Amino acid sequence: xxxxxxxxxxxxxxxxxxxxxxxxxxxxxxxxxxxxxxxxxxxxxxxxxxxxxxxxxxxxxxxxxxxxxxxxxxxxxxxxxxxxxxxxxxxxxxxxxxxxxxxxxxxxxxxxxxxxxxxxxxxxxxxxxxxxxxxxxxxxxxxxxxxxxxxxxxxxxxxxxxxxxxxxxxxxxxxxxxxxxxxxxxxxxxxxxxxxxxx
Amino acid sequence: xxxxxxxxxxxxxxxxxxxxxxxxxxxxxxxxxxxxxxxxxxxxxxxxxxxxxxxxxxxxxxxxxxxxxxxxxxxxxxxxxxxxxxxxxxxxxxxxxxxxxxxxxxxxxxxxxxxxxxxxxxxxxxxxxxxxxxxxxxxxxxxxxxxxxxxxxxxxxxxxxxxxxxxxxxxxxxxxxxxxxxx
Numbered sequence: 434x435x436x437x438x439x440x441x442x443x444x445x446x447x448x449x450x451x452x453x454x455x456x457x458x459x460x461x462x463x464x465x466x467x468x469x470x471x472x473x474x475x476x477x478x479x480x481x482x483x484x485x486x487x488x489x490x491x492x493x494x495x496x497x498x499x500x501x502x503x504x505x506x507x508x509x510x511x512x513x514x515x516x517x518x519x520x521x522x523x524x525x526x527x528x529x530x531x532x533x534x535x536x537x538x539x540x541x542x543x544x545x546x547x548x549x550x551x552x553x554x555x556x557x558x559x560x561x562x563x564x565x566x567x568x569x570x571x572x573x574x575x576x577x578x579x580x581x582x583x584x585x586x587x588x589x590x591x592x593x594x595x596x597x598x599x600x601x602x603x604x605x606x607x608x609x610x611x612x613x614x615x616x617x618x619x620x621x622x623x624x625x626x627x628x629x630x631x632x
Numbered sequence: 633x634x635x636x637x638x639x640x641x642x643x644x645x646x647x648x649x650x651x652x653x654x655x656x657x658x659x660x661x662x663x664x665x666x667x668x669x670x671x672x673x674x675x676x677x678x679x680x681x682x683x684x685x686x687x688x689x690x691x692x693x694x695x696x697x698x699x700x701x702x703x704x705x706x707x708x709x710x711x712x713x714x715x716x717x718x719x720x721x722x723x724x725x726x727x728x729x730x731x732x733x734x735x736x737x738x739x740x741x742x743x744x745x746x747x748x749x750x751x752x753x754x755x756x757x758x759x760x761x762x763x764x765x766x767x768x769x770x771x772x773x774x775x776x777x778x779x780x781x782x783x784x785x786x787x788x789x790x791x792x793x794x795x796x797x798x799x800x801x802x803x804x805x806x807x808x809x810x811x812x813x814x815x
Binding site for chain 1: 653717
C-alpha cells in the first residue's frame with residue numbers, strides 16, 4: 434500500500450523547503466482572491482502550470498489526482514454557465530484551478546515527513562496554551578501506523594464472513610472490525626505506558 | 633487526555649482512512665458502491681463522544697492535507713481543501729463533534745431510535761449544511777441548485793446512518809461501547 438502522494442525527484446521544487454512551499458501556496462491563495470481580472474488569473478494559472486514540467490513529474494500520478502479535481506471544476510463551470518453567467522464561471526473556475534494546481538504541486542513534490550516537520554514547528558507555540566506537541570505527534574504517528582494494520586483486520590474479517598456466507602452483510606463486517614479495533618486500543622495504551630512514555 | 637484517549641483518536645482516524653480504501657456498502661438495486669468515509673465521521677462521534685470524535689476527524693483531515701492519499705479514490709493533498717467541494721470535508725470534524733455531543737447527552741436513553749436521529753442530524757444535516765454553504769458562498773453556486781445536485785447521494789447516506797447506528801447500539805448492548813466503559 435502506497436501511503437504517500439510524493440513523487441521522488443531532484444528538481445528545484447523538490448529541493449525547496451516545505452515551509453517555503455506552504456507559504457507560497459498561502460500567498461497564491463490570497464493573490465487569486467485579490468484580483469477580479471480573468472486575464473491576470475490566466476497568467477497566474479499558466480505560471481503555476483509551468484511548475485509541473487519544471488518539477489519533471491511523471492504523468493500518471495499527476496493525472497490520477499488532477500482529473501477528479503478538474504472534473505469537479507468543469508462541472509462547476511457548467512453550472513455557472515447555465516445558472517449565472519459564463520463570465521462569473523470563468524473567473525471562479527480560473528481562481529480555483531490556480532490554487533488547486535498549486536496545492537497539487539506542493540503535495541507531489543514534498544515528503545510527508547517534511548510537511549510533518551513544518552506542522553510540528555507550527556504547533557510548538559501552542560505549548561503555551563497547554564497543548565502538548567509530543568502528544569499531538571504521537572497521535573499522528575499512531576494513525577499512520579494503524580492504517581495498514583486496520584486494513585489487514587478489515588480484509589481478514591471480510592474473508593472470514595464471506596466463508597460463512599455473510600459477504601453481503603455490512604454489519605457482519607463492521608461490528609467485528611470495530612470491536613477488534615476498540616479492544617486493540619486498550620492493549621496499545623497499556624503498551625505505550627509500560628514503555629514509560631510519559632505524556 | 634489519557635494515553636487511551638489518544639490511541640482511540642488515532643484508531644478512529646485510521647478507520648476513516650480504511651473506509652476510503654474499501655467500499656463497505658453497495659447501493660441496493662443500482663449496485664453503486666458507496667464510498668463510506670462519512671461512515672467514519674458517524675462512527676467516530678457515535679463511539680468516542682464529542683471531544684475525541686471531533687479530534688479523530690481533525691487528525692484525519694490534517695493527514696490528508698499533509699499529502700497522504702486517504703480520501704476515497706486515493707485522493708489527498710493540499711489541493712482537495714481548495715476545491716469546490718471542500719466544505720464537505722471541513723464539516724466532518726464539526727459533524728463528528730455534534731454526533732458525539734448528542735450521543736453523550738442522550739447516553740442513558742441511547743437506543744436505535746436515538747442513534748438514527750442523532751446520525752441523521754450530525755452525519756447528514758451538518759455535513760450538507762457545511763458542504764452546500766461552502767459551495768454557494770465560496771463557489772457562487774445558488775443554494776437550491778447545489779442542493780439538487782447532491783440529492784443522488786442521500787440514499788447512500790441513509791444506509792450509512794443505519795450502519796453506524798446499528799454498530800453503536802450493538803456495542804452498547806454488549807458493553808463494548810467506549811462511552812459505557814469507565815476507565
